[in-house]
Amino acid sequence: MELNVDKIHYSYQENKEPVFENISFKVEKSEFIALVGPSGCGKTTLLHILGGLLEPTKGQVLLNGSNTDRMGKISLMPQEDLLLPWRTILENGVLPLEIKGIKKEEARNRVKELIKEFGLEGYENAYPHHLSGGMRQRVAFLRNILTGNKVILFDEPFSALDALTRFKMQKWLLKMWQKFKPTIIFITHDVEEAIFLSQRIFLLGKIPNRNIKEFIVPFKYPRDNDLLGYPKFTEIRQAILKGLEGLEE
Ligand SMILES: Nc1ncnc2c1ncn2[C@@H]1O[C@H](COP(=O)(O)OP(=O)(O)OP(=O)(O)O)[C@@H](O)[C@H]1O
Numbered sequence: 001m002e003l004n005v006d007k008i009h010y011s012y013q014e015n016k017e018p019v020f021e022n023i024s025f026k027v028e029k030s031e032f033i034a035l036v037g038p039s040g041c042g043k044t045t046l047l048h049i050l051g052g053l054l055e056p057t058k059g060q061v062l063l064n065g066s067n068t069d070r071m072g073k074i075s076l077m078p079q080e081d082l083l084l085p086w087r088t089i090l091e092n093g094v095l096p097l098e099i100k101g102i103k104k105e106e107a108r109n110r111v112k113e114l115i116k117e118f119g120l121e122g123y124e125n126a127y128p129h130h131l132s133g134g135m136r137q138r139v140a141f142l143r144n145i146l147t148g149n150k151v152i153l154f155d156e157p158f159s160a161l162d163a164l165t166r167f168k169m170q171k172w173l174l175k176m177w178q179k180f181k182p183t184i185i186f187i188t189h190d191v192e193e194a195i196f197l198s199q200r201i202f203l204l205g206k207i208p209n210r211n212i213k214e215f216i217v218p219f220k221y222p223r224d225n226d227l228l229g230y231p232k233f234t235e236i237r238q239a240i241l242k243g244l245e246g247l248e249e
Contacts, residue, residue, distance in 0.1 A: 001064050001150040001183055003027040008059035019045050025212055030181040034194035037146055037204035043187045047153045051076040074151040079159055081140040083128040090124040091141055095149040118142045134165040154186040170196055191240050203243045213243055
């Protein structure tokens with residue numbers, strides 16, 4: 001699904017300084033976009049608008065060209081995985097299918113198949129607290145894939161993970177993205193993570209800039225560790241860091 005953000009403004013309260021004004025951008029079907037910016041610039045607010053949790057004060061968000069209700073069509077993945085602690089991994093996985101009214105047996109079989117693909121085999125009957133942070137994120141992502149939503153918004157999903165798990169999860173996410181082809185918008189504070197994962201990076205400005213600066217990441221997929229040593233990687237990182245520094249002046 002493609003997303004078209006058309007001159008949106010947002011204020012949490014009337015007469016208060018807006019979080020942003022006049023933001024426009026377009027995201028193509030199956031694109032991977034990273035969203036970076038200084039703390040408090042409005043990244044989460046923007047994600048909540050895209051996901052339909054908030055409505056823009058002005059402007060509109062079009063999903064495949066239409067101004068329909070976005071809730072239920074776009075998935076939001078926050079840092080906390082939102083798994084139900086009293087349900088096993090299998091039972092957590094079947095939730096979106098249960099909601100769609102799919103028969104129990106069929107739902108369980110579909111989830112079991114995916115559990116394998118998501119590297120969670122053997123954990124079907126475990127509870128979320130038995131799993132590592134990275135594994136819980138996989139279950140959360142599996143659940144999002146089962147909703148059938150073609151746009152997935154990530155709000156710093158890996159920031160609580162240790163460096164090695166995080167790197168493994170980045171590679172895993174890219175693999176899953178290539179397989180299922182959702183459109184992804186991914187907030188991160190980590191510039192290297194943004195470059196490693198995405199095709200384009202949006203740097204969200206701060207008051208009074210409040211606009212979006214775009215960086216193209218030209219590397220092909222699949223991507224691997226050696227990317228971090230490429231001169232072009234360093235060049236993009238420097239350009240983004242310079243952009244971030246410029247916002248602090
Ligand atoms: N519910 C709310 N009511 C009023 N103001 C809010 C609310 N949520 C966020 N804000 C304000 O809106 C601005 C943008 O916040 P937001 O959380 O979107 O930024 P962010 O870029 O995601 O920040 P961070 O990187 O620190 O997570 C901040 O000034 C914040 O204080």
